[in-house]
Amino acid sequence: MRALVYAVLLTVALVMLFPFAYMLLTAVKTDAQLARPDLLPAGAWHWENFATAWGRAPFARQFLNSATVAVTTAALTALLAAMAGFAFAKHRFRGRGALFAGTLATLMVPPQVTMIPNFLTCSRIGLLDSWLGLIVPVLPLGFGIFLMRQFIRGVPDDLLAAARIDGASELRTFFQLVLPLCRPALLTLAIFTFMGSWNSFLWPLIILDTPENYTVPIGLTRFSQQFNVEQNHLMAISLLSLLPGLALFLIFQRAFVRGMTGGALSDEG
Amino acid sequence: MTATHRYALAPWLFLAPALALIAIFSFYPIAHAVFMSFHRWRILAPPDFIALANYEALMHSRPFWLALRNTLVFAFVSVPAGLILALGTALLLNRPLRARGFFRTVIYFPVTVSMVVIALIWSWMFSENYGVVNGVLQTLGLGPRSWLAEPVSAFAVIIVMSVWKGFGYGTVIYLAGLQTIPDSLYEAARIDGASRWRMFRHITLPLLNPTTLFVLVTAFIGSFQVFDQVYVMTEGGPGHSTSVLVHLVYELAYVKFRMGLACAAACILFVITLLFTFLQIGLIRPQTGERR
């Protein structure tokens, strides 16, 4: 029985890993080796393909764009969601319930519905083909606010009251007391938002025009449309594009799992 | 909490930036999309009000029905398949195994990877003349197939790939769910002489119900938004046979510049998603209520 379990799991692992292995094997093939549907490159492995690929398009620029956009998106989402989450969790005010429900309702709106009007809005205020346009309209605030409110609700009221009695302003209470306490939730939210932004495709596809402004997924798609023959270079860059996510994932696995199960099982919290 | 005047203003200041963005980029666009769906509008020229003509045009358009059918097929095939794989792998992993962390990581990893990259590699694997899949088939003496260029196999590859990429999400959530089931329940059942299958059927499954519903519904909503893989692998072809609603919206809006028609299609997509979301709320509420 135990052996069977291992056998099944090993098969699954193999199936999960195979495409990535094939990616690597493709990346080190020459043109002539690509012309045959072999698994392994017949002959030498050409690691220099990675360097060649890097120079075939403004990939360095595109990696920088993706990183900047993803970091900014993550930071902005974490900050704005924590602020709103704080208000929803620890303040009483008229319309709180309705506003929170409204915030949650945004989770039901498919981004494809808002995409065309948002594109028009961006064109009107000049955000097309820019970093701001890539970031601001698609901050995942609904999810973020929900997560932060759940977490901040767990912060004891006494702590806040004590700070206020000491005469701290609300802004100071928030930045010096609430935010540090929320570190785990902020980390989870930031990582998820970072990955979402690093991988996002449809919105950047619509609003970006210039190769120098592309994010990595757009750059890869365009490269594959233009240079269909150069699968080795395409796979080399694709492989490199996985590295930031892989690193984050391996370092913060726990935060990943918490983020997901936080959404699913938060009611049990 | 003491509500002095100062504190009465504070929450609004904390909320302002987020709520402003939500209003501008989530709520206003819905109204705008509905408004535009009643207009004939092909950019640069001013929009013409044409009432429901866009919706009528969609009802008579073969690409629309194909895209709608494909979207539903995609959802109703990929979601259950992913769910079963997720539950199966979670059950396997929910036992004291060596390298359990490794297996979990490997299963979850594709979830964290960009769909574009996954679609590019699968396209290459299934390339008619140069892909490894046909290469293996040939060494087995089987003829090559043009996987992504035939309607049925192209859609099948897209579905299999999407399930492969996504089911790890469910695995992790199921694992967390399984860990909330107290061991004492199983011990009691074992003392009563219950078989493994009976324990699974009468303890595990019912207690996992809320988890299942959560996975099911998020997966359904996600599957209505399928786009990246279709755009990268087939562009909806051959001849619309792998087109889905979001791809149709994209094509109408940004390739053919029929903004009004595209908005009408987007609104229909919205209504379908809403229906399923309300179904979710209706189903999950009583379930979680029971557990508290």
Add this chain to the structure above:
Amino acid sequence: MISRATLAASLCLTLLACRSRDGDALRLVWFGGDDEVTAIAEAVAEFERLHPEIPVEIQTVEWTRYTEKVMTMLLGDRPPDLARMSVQWGGRYHALGGLADITPHLASADLDDFLPARLASCRQGETLFGLPHTSVGLMVFCNRAHFERAGIPIPSSPEEAWSWEEFSAIAERLQRETGVRHGWGVFRGWFPVIPFFYQSGGHLLRDGEPDFACDANVDALTWFVDQHRRGVAPLTSWTPGGDAAETLFVRGDLAMIITGNWRLPAYARQIEDFDWTVTYLPQRRRRATNAGGENLVVFSTPRVREAAQLAAFLTSPSQMERFCARTLFLPTRRSLLGGEVPYHAHAEALAMFARQALDFEPAWALEQGTPEFAALDTAFVQQIESAVMGFESPREALEALNREYLDARFE
């Protein structure tokens, strides 16, 4: 506290307001292969040396989504000042009101030297919205290795061009005798399909009305579809999920491909394992080809004068000659035709391209230059795909194009 929040809010607004676009430079939007991008950058650098008061920013957009992106630039109210534009597109942008009249800024330019048909593609009524820059044509590229193995001669003059029957028979013989996967193919686009219509005596418009489904075209498409369905041509190259004909040719799996001179530099770089050459397109009722090219069109922005100046500079005899020599394009000036351009490679092939281009009638440029035709674009390709893949009969596919054309007219 309030003042700090206001500060933060105003900071956000400032952030939103300041966009990082270089407002001073003249914006030239460009597409093309590696060589074309380098060549234009050099030409523009020289222009900037001569006119230091006019800095130019070149924005390169990939060909695959070019029209899409230029349209969204217009929609976003930030049109380029000057753009490289396929001849078929000028009419549509003019109809949309996006282009400027440069006649007042061209006092010294010698318009007489431009090919009349090409100058006409930059004109609508009294408005001259651009200048012709380069020309492109189509030929059959042949994998010499396969032809030599089968002992089949390749025609070297237009008079010897194969008939369709010969073309198809040779393709099948190559498949049989050399084991090459497919005999011939075209890249996925409307541009290389149209010659088959003309060769069989067809046309696209009749008296300004769409006539895509005329009998000659239906005949031609029926033959074209049949070639693909029988595997002489690669069926699946017509759908994006299949392997592209260009890829098959580069890998030696396609004996002949009908494509344009813009591919010459790429093939020279990509193909290492075999020799290749070009020959004339096959003929049926008559010899015919498709021809096109690129104009430099000026958009209605406050910088029409400078944009016109740059366009005139880039299309001047010396600049055009240098650009064409480097990128292997055909010139649009009469003084440069006739073998004057010092091509760095493939001069013989380019002379044949120039010869083949004579089989293109000026009337065809007009029917491919209407705003409605430009709007078809993707629909045209999808209808051919639909016929080739067998979802619609050739006649149904072409009739659908008539409807699309009329539908586009409402713009």
